[in-house]
Amino acid sequence: MNKNIFLITVCLISTLFSCNVEGVLEDQSIASTKVNNKNKDVTIIESDNTSTEYSDEHCKTIDLIAGQHHIAGTVTIDIEGGNMIITYQINLDWTIDATHLHITNCEADGFPVTGANNPKIGNFDYSSTHEEGVTEVTYIFNLNDFNIDDAFCFAAHAEVSGPSEETAWAEGEDFGGKSWAMFVEANLTDCEDEGDDDGGGPF
Numbered sequence: 001m002n003k004n005i006f007l008i009t010v011c012l013i014s015t016l017f018s019c020n021v022e023g024v025l026e027d028q029s030i031a032s033t034k035v036n037n038k039n040k041d042v043t044i045i046e047s048d049n050t051s052t053e054y055s056d057e058h059c060k061t062i063d064l065i066a067g068q069h070h071i072a073g074t075v076t077i078d079i080e081g082g083n084m085i086i087t088y089q090i091n092l093d094w095t096i097d098a099t100h101l102h103i104t105n106c107e108a109d110g111f112p113v114t115g116a117n118n119p120k121i122g123n124f125d126y127s128s129t130h131e132e133g134v135t136e137v138t139y140i141f142n143l144n145d146f147n148i149d150d151a152f153c154f155a156a157h158a159e160v161s162g163p164s165e166e167t168a169w170a171e172g173e174d175f176g177g178k179s180w181a182m183f184v185e186a187n188l189t190d191c192e193d194e195g196d197d198d199g200g201g202p203f
Contacts, residue, residue: 041141041142042126042139042140042141043138043139043140044126044138044140045137045138046131046137047134047135047136047138048135048136058077058078059078059079059190059191060076060184060186060191061075061076061077062074062076062077062156062171062172062184063170063171064090064156064158064168064169065168065169065170066094066158066160066162066166066168067164067168070162071091072090072094072166072168073090073091073094073168074088074089075087075088075156075184076089077186078191079143079188079191082142082143083141083142083143084103084140084146085138085139085141086138086139086154086156087137087138087139088137088156088158089136090135090160091162093162093163094135094160094162095133095134095161095162096130096134096135096159097130097134097158097160097161097165098127098128098129098130098158099127099130099139099156099158100121100122100126100127100156100158101124101126101127101139101154101156102124102125102155103125103126103141103148103152103153104153105146105147105151106151106152106153110153111153111175112124113175113177114177117175118177118179118181119179124157126139148188150187150189151188152185152186152188153184153185154170155169155172155175155182155183155184156169156170157169157170157181169181169182170184171184172185173185
């Protein structure tokens, strides 16, 4: 009994961020790193969790398109405890070699682009290369680090290997350049906890 009380107390006094990260880690994690980029902390978790099914409910789920023609996996968004969680999850025929991610409040100059309106993925706020065999990559951010009231946009790019080596984008709106790069429009109110008796707010 005393042991149970101790464990509950430890969980309650832990930071909410730490608890959420622990929940995402599960048993399949290959690596977890916390980095500071442009005064924004982000935790990046790599996994080879090939047994995961896509049945879990998420705030938003978007197809990850590889080479313009293949649905190579999904990109999901969740809001939990004041954190934004964006996860790349790849199908079994593919692995993830690198990811690039940029989040903005949808203003006209929100994404780094060339004069021809093609995204500069090398200038995206967040990026990482990944261990061989990685099939899932999760980025965890504190929402307070972003100037987002409700609507936000993000571009999720990946380099993937499978039947062929391809570039991949979360399916969304065209950047307007000559490339097929895309960005996604999303809304925080889509992530409200319907089970919250108080009637509002993100998870």
